[in-house]
């Protein structure tokens with residue numbers, strides 16, 4: 001196995017300026033690139049910050065078109081995790097791992113074991129969990145070679161799949177969004193009759209759709225996996241549309257629950273929603289997209305605020321006494337008040353909600369005591 005600290009992205013083994021510039025600008029503490037020819041593992045572990053605690057963030061497996069793409073994703077995702085933990089006042093830093101490959105065809109036990117060994121060599125600076133393309137069973141496999149893994153089975157002392165709490169958190173966030181759009185009604189906003197378009201019906205999106213269906217919301221669904229989308233449509237009595245049509249769906253809320261970068265200069269002009277509120281990480285392709293949404297009068301629930309339920313679930317599992325689901329649900333409810341705080345800041349400062357959330361995260365980071373090296 002070859003282990004290289006730092007970016008190595010082109011064929012000559014030299015880092016590209018783009019990646020280096022990005023790492024420097026974002027202040028990542030460590031970026032590890034791992035290649036193991038025996039198992040075919042090509043992975044990147046990006047640690048953005050351990051200031052508040054060990055860098056925590058899921059591992060994503062996706063068929064990236066290049067190492068550069070995978071690196072860019074890992075860098076952006078790990079930075080977002082730092083902000084997510086800071087805004088939610090959780091004792092974690094930000095990190096993320098990506099494995100290049102198609103999870104359906106290339107995810108093998110030996111590859112996960114090789115990934116686990118690299119993780120172990122980082123000595124707990126980074127703790128992993130499941131993200132896109134990963135499951136509880138995969139976390140159990142990784143746990144065979146390292147303790148630095150969470151999101152393992154509840155029956156074995158873990159906190160389980162964080163996706164369920166992520167979906168619950170998005171529902172609480174949606175209540176805050178509806179209240180902001182329509183005014184407070186003297187209690188948590190009801191989602192009955194609210195029209196929600198969901199992009200991505202994976203671990204989070206499917207659960208979100210089921211919860212919203214129970215609340216009487218009117219659903220429009222899409223997924224790259226058409227069979228999955230059709231099944232969900234039948235089960236939940238929802239309308240199913242094509243991948244591109246979702247952006248033009250007339251709805252109250254658009255819920256991105258697939259990959260990042262989907263709110264951009266091409267999609268934002270087409271949107272016919274009143275607000276965006278979903279679980280996907282890094283929904284904005286560029287920082288200016290927050291202002292683009294504001295310019296169109298679309299309320300944006302910043303991703304790292306509304307999708308913190310899974311991280312909260314993991315934090316409860318780390319707490320004294322072990323995992324307690326009721327406690328995790330109670331804490332996840334606070335996503336609603338955190339979003340309202342972001343909306344208040346945006347109004348007071350006359351900025352977009354994306355900028356307001358970043359400012360809140362920066363302020364929380366500045367005021368966090370730096371943990372001593374021995375504690376990290």
Ligand code: NAD
Nearest residue numbers: 132133162163166200202203204223224258279280281310
């Ligand atoms: P997943 O892999 O289980 O599901 C993703 C789904 O999106 C898949 O069904 C895939 O086919 C679909 N998809 C991908 N691209 C699409 C497109 N262009 N159009 C329509 N469908 C598309 O992943 P997940 O765990 O549900 O995570 C979804 C998003 O939420 C990711 O951005 C993830 O980083 C974020 N997130 C997840 C958690 C969690 O607890 N799992 C927590 C916080 C944030």
